[in-house]
Amino acid sequence: MAHPQPPESDPQSPSAPTAPAKSPRVGLFVTCLVDMFRPSIGFATLKLLEDAGCTVVVPAAQTCCGQPAFNSGDNKDTRAIATQVIEAFEGLDYVVAPSGSCAGMIREHYPELFADDPAMAQRAQHVAKRTYELTSFLVDVLGVTKVDAAMAGTVTYHDSCSGLRELEVKVQPRRLLAGVSGLSLTELPGAEVCCGFGGTFCVKYPEISDKMVTNKAEEIVATGADTLLAGDLGCLLNMAGKLKRLGAETKVRHVAEVLAGMTDTPAIGDPAASLPNKER
Amino acid sequence: MQSTSRNFKDNAHKALNDATLQRALLNVKSGFQENRARTVAGLPEFERLRDAGRDIKNHVLANLDFYLERFEENVTANGGHVHWCRTPAEAREKILEICKRREAKTVTKGKSMVAEEIGLNDYLEENGVEPIETDLGEYIIQLRHEPPSHIIAPAIHVTREQIAVDFRREHSDLDPNRRLEEPRDFTDEARAKLRDKYFAADVGITGANFLIAETGSTVIVTNEGNGDMTQLLGKAHVVIASLEKIVPTLEDASTILRLLARSATGQEMSVYTSFSTGPRRSEDRDGPEEFHVVLLDNGRSAMLGTEFQDMLRCIRCAACMNHCPVYEAVGGHAYGWVYPGPMGSVLTPSLIGVEEAGHLPNASTFCGRCESVCPMRIPLPKMMRHYRQREFEKGLSPQKARAGLSVWSYVATRPKLYRLATRLASGLLGRLGKVKGRLTTLPLAGGWTSVRDMPAPEGKTFHDLYRDRQAAKGGRE
Incomplete structure (x- = not known):
């Protein structure tokens, strides 16, 4: 792996004791399909992120991004799932998923879900802005x-x-x-x-x-x-x-x-x- | 027009198993997509034009009453008449009234989807007036007694061989040895038939691509010149148009015209762009004696101010259906009403109700290709999702799906329970599929395994494996 550039924004210095000072803390959003069908993809993602100098965290309180409910018109359950994701990931520098679909859900759709709840909308926006699909994160953010x-x-x-x-x-x-x-x-x-x-x-x-x-x-x-x-x-x-x-x-x-x-x-x-x- | 949207699944099943239709549908991809891509690539400001088009229409929709009244004033000043019609029935009756007053036996028609929407042809026929379609595609489907399957290429579902059979059946004087193979052959034959009809027609009815408020003009775009003949040669010209077709100025129409043909057929301009401004004046050499605009609402004004307002920006270019993999698979008739494809999947439930047309916004993968090519930047997937929300809220979505979703949501909001459930499912399916690496049948998943195999899970979940790995490393996370 070539030397990655530092991330574009690194607001707080990472707190993980084992990580080098400039290593961004990346939350791995595993996705429900990778979790259940093909963990290999999760471990490959983990390796790519660690090789690129990230400190990878896998929050335990994640399940799915909520798309099945969202695309079925069930916004109430979608909000409950989205809230869970936001709570699990909002303390991290980035959220990365080996999926454009799940990353797109968080990035493009979470904020609009909370249009009637300004406080949650702001938290959703915070997480949305930090969320990337894996290859886009490696190339566009880390400069790999x-x-x-x-x-x-x-x-x-x-x-x-x-x-x-x-x-x-x-x-x-x-x-x-x-x-x-x-x-x-x-x-x-x-x-x-x-x-x-x-x-x-x-x-x-x-x-x-x-x-x-x-x-x-x-x-x-x-x-x-x-x-x-x-x-x-x-x-x-x-x-x-x-x-x-x-x-x-x-x-x-x-x-x-x-x-x-x-x-x-x-x-x-x-x-x-x-x-x-x-x-x- | 009577809807069969409720039977979308059956309609789609028939379409998928119709080999002739499937052959005809291959033309969607090879023609429209490549042509659009080439022309758009040749216009550097295309993306900026899309913004401009969207902004024009948004402005119109925010001031629709103003521009419609302005349009009416100018039509009236030019000596024409505007008829405001809330419902299809009102529009049909108004048009029949004009035809009766002119003692019309035949009317020529230029292409109009709104005429399809109000079921005009059947109504005129029932009342002793013969409508003659003059657009080649419309003419073909009129011979076949079919509705259009596409909003700009109404006969795209028909093969050339079928058209030859239809012409030989319907044109009794046609020489049996006459060649009917190439598009030119069909055009020549239809043209010869239609020529006399234009002169005999008492009334010409056309649709409109634009209504221009500042001049009171209507605009129609064609490639065959049939629109001009229809609107000039009849004694009265009736324009049937829905009210969102309005634009403020000629300049605005020009801006959107630059988007229209490129998005539709991939032409820079259509061959004919015809403006009609009032009836014939004393100094004019030709033109209709009467000029009428029948303005149809039919539910559109109720979309204003709702999450579906953006749909009223649609200029009927058909780029969305030309790039839709679902349309390409099933064709336009499967959608069951006038407007197929992605724009139809939003407009149809808006106009005839989500109870009737609930399948349409669901029959989408949300691939987003429609929105990516829409010249007016209409967020089609987002609006289809809004309809799914309405269906969910009204309890219209299938009971089984709702029950499944409810159980899944319960588990997905409880990570510990979720871990347990996925551990069991992954382990079980992993064991079942271990030997082959895939499952060929699976209870409760027939929708998947009826058409494709289910790759087997690796057997353990990521979260379990990761937990074990971290434990082996000494609990670091």
Whole structure:
């Protein structure tokens, strides 16, 4: 990892005794899907942040960002969950999530949830301003230009909608991937088109979701890349699930796993047994 | 128009299994998206124009009464008439009244979505007046007895082969050996048929892209010239327009025109931009003897001052549906009413009620592509979410989903309970999917596993693993 620049703002000097003076205290927002489905992504994120000189804290009082309730029109429960997140993270310098969708929820939508409650709105704004998607945080805030990782092969990249359109995450993962030795990127046609996940959409309208993810899977296979990467586990589970159902060989991973050099685990949807002969 | 929005899921199912429709829908992507991207890239000030367009419309909506009255004054001063209609029924009756007074047997029509909204064609036919659509796309779907499936390309759901069959069926004098394959062939054939109709028509009815307050003009944009023929050759010209089409000045119309064609078809300008200002004056060589503007509200004024006001900025360019992956999958008819795609998913519940159209704001992944291309910067996903809120508050969302959400929210606001639940779920699913790395069926998750596999969890939660790791390090956190 190249030398990161100091963060743009570091209001209070970090209090963690083991951390160097200039090390920002970063709260890792694990996300509910990473917590339950693929902790590897959480540990990859942890490694990337620590390698970049951050002191990472994982607040225990986190569950989910509240999107399932928010997108179902249930603002009351969303506020309860958002309050929990704000309380857990507001003392930290930054909040970082390996997901554009969850980071976008906190950054773009938390403040508007408390439009009728100025005190909470201010706290929400405070947390929102400090919240970043992982690759955007590494590149835009810490100024990381190169990661210490290697992966032989060709990858293609899907731009998850929330990260792309709410947080302008587009060049950051590509810039970092360019520094992974042995890796080459083949761009995916329609990389900016939704994969059909959409949170509860994919189970409320499975047929439409199927059409969208089938298109996506066909385009992925057509690139000839051996691995598909993206920055959001929801989309990855959807695309991996479809690729598997179609019998495609394409491996699927979160971009953090590759950037952290942690690709010794089975890819998403792959059995552990296939590891020795296929992955190495 | 009768709505089938309530049956959105069934409509979508049929659309997804209609191979001909799916072939026709491929045109959405290849045509509109690429053309828009190219033209927009060629105009450096496009983003600033979007801001300007938004600001013009916001100003209008904040002063709508003023500009509408100003428009009426100027139309009247030019010798025309403005008819204020609250409901579709009032608008239909007013138009029929004009037709009856002119003893009209046929009327030519330029494209108008508002005419679809009020079910004008059926009403005129029932009352002995024959409406003839003059836009090629509208003409095709009139032959097919179908509603439009797109707001600027009404027949985009029809393939060329289907059109050839329709023309041969409906045009009895058509030479069986005549070639009907290329767009040009269809245009020539329709044009030959329509030419006489223009001259025979007693009344010409058009929609309007803009109503200009300072001059009392109406503006219509076409690529076929049919709008001009319709509005000039009839003895009376009737413009049917909804009240949010108003802009203060010619300058404002010009600003928005620069956005419209680029966003719609990817042209810099449409081929024809026609301004109508009053009936024929004594010194004019041609033009209609009467000029009427039927101004329709139909629920729009009730959107003012609500969280849906921004929707009234819409200029009907169709960029949102042209870039919508859901529209691309199911086409416009699945939405079940006049306006499909993202703009329809907000406008339809606004005009016919969220009880009837509740599916539409839900059938979105919130991918945000619609908002990213909307020339008027309408926050479409945000407004769809507002409708989901209304549905939730009114108890209209499905009972099962509400119950599930309520349990989930209870657990998600109790981190310790949540840890326990995720530990169990992750462990169980991890064991079930261990051998294959994925699950092909899963109780209660049929919506997922009916169409794709469920990648198996790794087996332990991050929080448990992290706690163990920190404990091994000596409890440092």
